[in-house]
Amino acid sequence: MATMETTPLHGQADWVLRAYQTHGRPAWAPVVIKLGYTVMHILEGQVVEEPPRSYHIFLFTLGHFLHQASRRQAISTVLLIAGVYGYDICFAGRLERQLVAFCNYPVETALNSGNGFDMIVDVLLAHFPIDEEPSSDVEGVGENGNFGGIPASTDAVKELAVVKYERGGDVREESCIICFEEFDEGVEVTRMPCKHAFHGGCLTRWLERSHACPLCRHAIPASADP
Structure with a gap:
């Protein structure tokens, strides 16, 4: 097979x-x-x-x-x-x-x-739909297609759940869509409130630029800094 x-x-x-x-x-x-x-x-x-x-x-x-x-x-x-x-x-x-x-x-x-x-x-x-679409700061894309997201707050990132990946377990993804690498059995992954999971390091770097989930754009609290 x-x-x-x-x-x-x-x-x-x-x-x-x-x-x-x-x-x-x-x-x-x-x-x-x-x-x-x-x-x-x-x-x-x-x-x-x-x-x-x-x-x-x-x-x-x-x-x-x-x-x-x-x-x-x-x-x-x-x-x-x-x-x-x-x-x-x-x-x-x-x-x-x-x-x-x-x-x-x-x-x-x-x-x-x-x-x-x-x-x-x-x-x-x-x-x-257009009339319900989240604002461009959630989307993380600014003018001319450049990345223009608002970073997530440090406290919100610290509160994200960290779980172990097990095949057939609660984590529905089998790989991290930020780096495209498969999850190893037993590795710790970080999960957003929307339940999408990623490598902790990959997600941290992503959230430094955008407070929205890379998959579904579910937003966590944003940083107050400009």
Whole structure:
């Protein structure tokens, strides 16, 4: 069984991609894509995470993924039917491009073995309508796209929970999306009030520039200093 994972950060959304080799008839070599997503939004000034949506399941054959054009068409169909384009078309476009590139290794492995593969896509969407979107200081982006966030207060950073990472435990992330390194079993990670966890050092450096969570933009108290 071959497994690949990545957790990139793209503004208001992030995702985890996994590919597993499956055994099947070489002549058919099925490719199964399972896509599920969770939406976070603003409700009365608070970030609320909806229950995870059920997986959308799509069945293709390996032939759909041998050429870039047909592979892109298959993935575009998946995102369209799953409704991902309805949240942010720019985000959906980035996800589509990464999925196309991500398939390179599973497709090559499947061709060499004569088997198919399953691909699981878990997406977290931070959906903030324009009239509810947090201010630019929470977003951490100033004019011309430069970083312009407000640092978190020292006291607020000290109060953040520090927990041990265990596979299958309370920490839902498997890697730190600030440095993109996987968490080692038993390592201490720092968790924001929104429950997103990061390497302590990575998060401290982030909060020195912005008091908002790197994933969902949930804000903790800001520093009074300019």
